[in-house]
Amino acid sequence: MIKVTKFGGSSVSSAVQFKKIKGIIESDEARKFVVVSAAGKRDKTDTKVTDLLYLVNAHLQYHVSCDDLMGNIASRFIEIAHDLELAYPIAQEFGAFHERAKRGEFTPEYIVSRGEYFTAKLMSEYLGFAFVDAADVVRFNYDGSFDMDTTTELIQAAAREHACFVLPGFYGSDPDGEIRLMERGGGDITGAIVAKCLGAGLYENWTDVSGFLTADPRIVDNPKSISRITYAEMRELSYMGASVLHEEAIFPVKDAGIPLAILNTNRPQDAGTIISEETEPGTVEPIITGVAGKKGFKAIHVKMNHMSNMVGIVRRTLTIFERYGVSVEHIPTGIDTFAVVVHGSDVRDCLYKLVADIQLELPTADISIADHIALISTVGRNMSNRPGISGRLFGELGRAGINIRMIAQGSEELDIICGVNDDDFERAINVIYKAFVDSEDNIITIDELEARGGSFDA
Numbered sequence: 001m002i003k004v005t006k007f008g009g010s011s012v013s014s015a016v017q018f019k020k021i022k023g024i025i026e027s028d029e030a031r032k033f034v035v036v037s038a039a040g041k042r043d044k045t046d047t048k049v050t051d052l053l054y055l056v057n058a059h060l061q062y063h064v065s066c067d068d069l070m071g072n073i074a075s076r077f078i079e080i081a082h083d084l085e086l087a088y089p090i091a092q093e094f095g096a097f098h099e100r101a102k103r104g105e106f107t108p109e110y111i112v113s114r115g116e117y118f119t120a121k122l123m124s125e126y127l128g129f130a131f132v133d134a135a136d137v138v139r140f141n142y143d144g145s146f147d148m149d150t151t152t153e154l155i156q157a158a159a160r161e162h163a164c165f166v167l168p169g170f171y172g173s174d175p176d177g178e179i180r181l182m183e184r185g186g187g188d189i190t191g192a193i194v195a196k197c198l199g200a201g202l203y204e205n206w207t208d209v210s211g212f213l214t215a216d217p218r219i220v221d222n223p224k225s226i227s228r229i230t231y232a233e234m235r236e237l238s239y240m241g242a243s244v245l246h247e248e249a250i251f252p253v254k255d256a257g258i259p260l261a262i263l264n265t266n267r268p269q270d271a272g273t274i275i276s277e278e279t280e281p282g283t284v285e286p287i288i289t290g291v292a293g294k295k296g297f298k299a300i301h302v303k304m305n306h307m308s309n310m311v312g313i314v315r316r317t318l319t320i321f322e323r324y325g326v327s328v329e330h331i332p333t334g335i336d337t338f339a340v341v342v343h344g345s346d347v348r349d350c351l352y353k354l355v356a357d358i359q360l361e362l363p364t365a366d367i368s369i370a371d372h373i374a375l376i377s378t379v380g381r382n383m384s385n386r387p388g389i390s391g392r393l394f395g396e397l398g399r400a401g402i403n404i405r406m407i408a409q410g411s412e413e414l415d416i417i418c419g420v421n422d423d424d425f426e427r428a429i430n431v432i433y434k435a436f437v438d439s440e441d442n443i444i445t446i447d448e449l450e451a452r453g454g455s456f457d458a
């Protein structure tokens, strides 16, 4: 069986972390194909190399010297190479990159991609694996969409040529060879793509926590970990802010039926989380699998007399959002009102123009904007057809004095989404965590599990 392993920024942040990776790779010969992110934070106060490279671009754009910044980045790579006694001439290579960047020879995307590139160069020498440049094998179309067919051919050819390789994550190139970046955190997507292209038996995503946790550990103290979770639940939780895995990383492995494991580079002995289509029969099933959320949403409320009898109002409004390229999160509706919920960052530059266009389209409507909304998703594959959960959820939030500004539920009853004030976000997550995830009744009964086709033997 082939295992594709992706090591995130925290796992490649120093020579000490590189050594842990070598131990992990050498302990299992199925681990032949490695994807790495750029060196990340060594501790909470540190800065990711990728963030520094974005900052380099900002300096270059405004003609401010970036020598100190580049020096800072170079010293991180040089320290790793020095501590591991690597022969790769990182100081010269990085120096040449720095000079050419200053002369304006590179695109901003190329500059940011060098975090992954140099990290992978060092890792390939350290592991004794070939280096395969993502620019040569991960292909985007001119419009920025991903070209899976060409990428599959190129990655399979690379695997035929090299028994083992290290590939930098997060970037690829278009048909002209210009570097294209993925979204932030996109190294997870590269790993999933390589796993799919090579028909891997497992995609291992190594990070700094022992698996997918039932809540963000930066919000809830010591949350429980999840041993098994379905792709759909994972997608919900990661989309809603559980940032351990990029939400788009699910699709390539899900399509190919490849299970995904989230594992801890600092504690490789821990079981971690397995994500697959089905959870195994015989395991104890929770009702609520986890809770996640994000701040910074806005709701554009549209109110109009007799709206309930009119046809096409929502469509006409949504056409305007489409025109501005704004993705819509939710559309809660009332009788003569509805709201369009979007993320604040998506309308930063166009909110007022967009609202003016809605007003032009619907001259008699009252339009208002509600700000600072946090959305929280409570997710569980065993919630469907189970009366009482949302009642309890809203009751718990109400008792804690948290005002609910919006409620939504997906058609599969996999999640309950509620909107609260940004200021109440952390408290609301903790209330839901304690009342549901951490509660002793968060286990489905034997009768119910059997009725759902599972068993309770574990």
Ligand SMILES: Nc1ncnc2c1ncn2[C@@H]1O[C@H](COP(=O)(O)OP(=O)(O)O)[C@@H](O)[C@H]1O
Pocket (backbone or CB within 6 Å): 007, 008, 009, 010, 011, 037, 040, 185, 206, 207, 208, 209, 211, 212, 213, 214, 215, 216, 217, 218, 241, 242, 243, 244, 245, 292
């Ligand atoms: N539900 C969750 N489970 C685990 N980690 C989470 C969750 N929500 C947020 N996180 C955060 O995700 C971090 C790991 O993701 P990331 O920083 O991208 O790691 P890496 O450097 O390995 O790519 C964890 O340290 C944790 O703080």
Ligand SMILES: N[C@@H](CC(=O)OP(=O)(O)O)C(=O)O
Pocket (backbone or CB within 6 Å): 007, 008, 009, 010, 037, 038, 040, 048, 050, 051, 115, 169, 170, 183, 184, 185, 186, 187, 188
């Ligand atoms: N280095 C890129 C891509 C990535 O996946 O990083 P990480 O594995 O540290 O989340 C970023 O910071 O966005």
